[in-house]
Amino acid sequence: MRIALVDSGIGMLSTAAALHAARPDADLFLSMDPDHMPWGARTPDAVIGRALAGARAAWDAAGGLDAVVVPCNTASVHGLARLREVFEPSVPVIGTVPAIKPAARSGGPIAVWSTVATTRSGYQRRLVETFAQDIEVTPVACAGLAEAVESADPREVADAVSYAAGLTPGNVRAVVLGCTHYDLVGEEIVGALGQDVALHTAAHAVAAQALRRVGDLPHHGRPGRVRVLASGRPAELPAAALTYPAGRSLMAQGSPARSL
Structure with a gap:
């Protein structure tokens, strides 16, 4: 294979x-x-x-x-x-495809962490409208996070995660990781958001x-x-x-x- x-x-x-x-x-x-x-x-x-x-x-x-x-x-x-x-x-x-559909099954509210370009895209907006139209969804543009993950610099990762966490409402209990780079720092994301937050990835x-x-x-x-x-x-x-x-x-x- x-x-x-x-x-x-x-x-x-x-x-x-x-x-x-x-x-x-x-x-x-x-x-x-x-x-x-x-x-x-x-x-x-x-x-x-x-x-x-x-x-x-x-x-x-x-x-x-x-x-x-x-x-x-x-x-x-x-x-x-x-x-x-x-x-x-x-x-x-x-x-x-970002795991918006399974995350929406939790009942919300949810956040979708994506790159700046994906956050602005009609593609992501259509996914939200199709699978999560009845729940509260917060799009979070994670400026610099993919690049920080690619560099593997802990300080850059921590700063980028902290920035995105600051844009995420405190009542969110499920976060869709809309960029596969973010999967690699899942522990850091949960640590920034709190242990009660479930991460949804596509891998x-x-x-x-x-x-x-x-x-x-x-x-x-x-x-x-x-x-x-x-x-x-x-x-x-x-x-x-x-x-x-x-x-x-x-x-x-x-x-x-x-x-x-």
Whole structure:
């Protein structure tokens, strides 16, 4: 089983770790794009181009793929349709949607933490109108949080989390993490908001959907390999990734993240 994950940076780690835990025999191709990140500030056409480039680089490196996973809200919004035109029906393409629907089932009030661009987007507004129209929803633009997570600088992370927490009403009991980078600092977010706040992320749901779409491919009896591409080049897993549990888990169980 060969699965590509396409994102600008290490925000893909939580989804990659969920896939690795569910199918430790799968070969994962982490196609990052450090030369052009962050994608959120780019035009839709540019995001589409970068997502396609990342998926094609993984295809070439793997010699074919069984699935393309896009663990990035920005790339899913802008690039999913084009990726599906290119790869489906032979290769399923799975995108990421903020977990607003399951969070709304808690009855509210809820907050949606997202990047500044996603917070302003019609995409997020439509999700709220569709799945949470009858409850109180506070959009929180988390300025700088994704970049702080990418840097793995504890002080920058703490400052960005504190800023977003200050914009979150005190009565909120569920928070949707609308950027996969935020999954990596879930403990810090809960600590800033209080232990009674439930976090809703998409990583495990996306991993489960990817495996459903791939189907029941046989296990090969060996640990899967984790391979990394940096803007198409063979690379090592970034040092910042290893500061997070999801990144460290990819180094365990005989599946070192090494260059191709």
